[in-house]
Amino acid sequence: MxxxxxxxxxxxxxxxxxxxSDDYRVCKACGTLVSRAPVANTADQASHETGLYSHDYWHRRQREHHxxxxxEARARLDLPERCTYWLQHLLQAKLPPARVLELGCAHGGYLSLLGWAGFSSIGTEMSPQVVEFARKTFCVDVRLGTVEAQGFKxxxxxxxxxxDVLEHLEEPLSTIQHCASLLKPDGLFVVQTPEYKEHLTYTDLSAAQDLFLRHMVNNNEEHLYLFSRRSVGELFRRLGFASVAFGNPVYSYDMFFTASRTPxxxxxxxxxxxxxSKRPEGRLIQALLDKAYESNDRWWAIQRFQKDRP
Incomplete structure (x- = not known):
């Protein structure tokens, strides 16, 4: 038995x-949706050909499930959109030279942009094939396995x-606490994760066909914790990061924030x-940022127009 x-x-x-919902329970103490999926015994092990975060995950599962x-396509498509947007926000908070660690760096495109901007960057991933893909595609430093296994000082x-990593962590408090120990006293967390809006019930989401549902339905084996603004604030403040500032996310169903111990x-x-402008590559980055600012201003103008319509 x-x-x-x-x-x-x-x-x-x-x-x-x-x-x-069928896939989640809610913690009303902090405002987090908690997956009903079985607790994994191998969450800290690197994946190979099949399974979550494996070669199969980044190819077949992305296409057929998500x-x-x-x-392969994301390595091209993310650069002018998501990666540039993330870099834009990072530069507003921290200028190069600085040392950056990205957990779950996927194809490595963001690490590459960071390097061109003048940062020193390292990433982690869970699949040997994905690590090799990032190294070959963007010539970036990517390590295999969890952040706890790397031995960083x-x-x-x-x-x-x-x-898009926080929601996947089996033990978010423990992992973020470990990461906090790796940061310098004036160091920053920069985080994007789906936003659970506490005032909305599952019935509300379903009736509105809210895009947030894509993070929930048939996804609870991946998305173990779906945070609200209240719960991420509690998580990071509990670890001494009293300054938590929210910015505009790339997508409306996400939240994007920066957390720091200091103002x-x-x-x-x-x-x-x-x-x-001190580096030739930096001038290329500035050109990408200029286009990103232009696109972002247009997108948010459309959102405001639609919100104000009668």
């Missing part, structure tokens, strides 16, 4: 969870990036240009 698989508890430690381009990074500063466009 096998032992029953234990239910996943909330990262915050609160034991009482309430039904939310309806997204595979890693304490206080050795200026920035740690988690883009956050905002670098001016002039300061960013002065930093980037």
């Amino acid at each position: 096998t032992n029953p698989t234990p239910e996943r508890s909330c990262w915050c430690g609160y034991q009482t969870l309430f039904p939310y 309806g997204l381009p595979d890693i 304490t206080e050795s990074f200026d920035v740690i990036v988690l883009n 956050l500063r905002q670098n001016s466009p002039e300061a960013i240009w002065n930093s980037l």
Whole structure:
């Protein structure tokens, strides 16, 4: 007779969870959706040909399950969109030279942009094939396995990036606590993750055909914790990162924020240009940023127009 698989508890430690949907329960203490999927015994092991975060995940599963381009296409498509947008926000908070660690760096395109901008960057991934793909495609430094397994020195990074990673962590408090030890005293977390809006019920989401549902339906084996603004604030403040500033996300169903132990500063466009213009590659980065600003302004203008329509 096998032992029953234990239910996943909330990262915050609160034991009482309430039904939310077939795939999730909700922690009302902190405002997190908690997956009903069985607790994995191998979440910290690197994946190979099949399984989550494997070669298969980045090819067949992206196309057939998520309806997204595979890693080959994403390596091209993400550069002028997501990667440039992320870099734009990072430069507003931290200028090169600085040392950046990206957890779950996928194809490595963002690491490449960071390098061209003058940052020193390292990434991690869980599949040997994906690590090799990133190294060959963008000539970037990518390590295999979890961040805890890498042996990085304490206080050795200026920035740690988690883009579409936080929701996948089996033990987010433990992993973020470890990452916090790797940051210098004035270091930053820069995070993108799906945003659970606490005021919306599952019925509300379904009635509106909300795009957030794509993170929930048939996805709870990947998305283990779906955070609200309240819960990510609690997570990072619990670890000493009292300054949490939210920015506009790339997509409306996400949230994008920066967390710091000290008050956050905002670098001016002039300061960013002065930093980037010192390198030929930096001038290329500035050209990409200029186009990104133009596209972002147009997109948010459309959003405001649609919101104000009668």
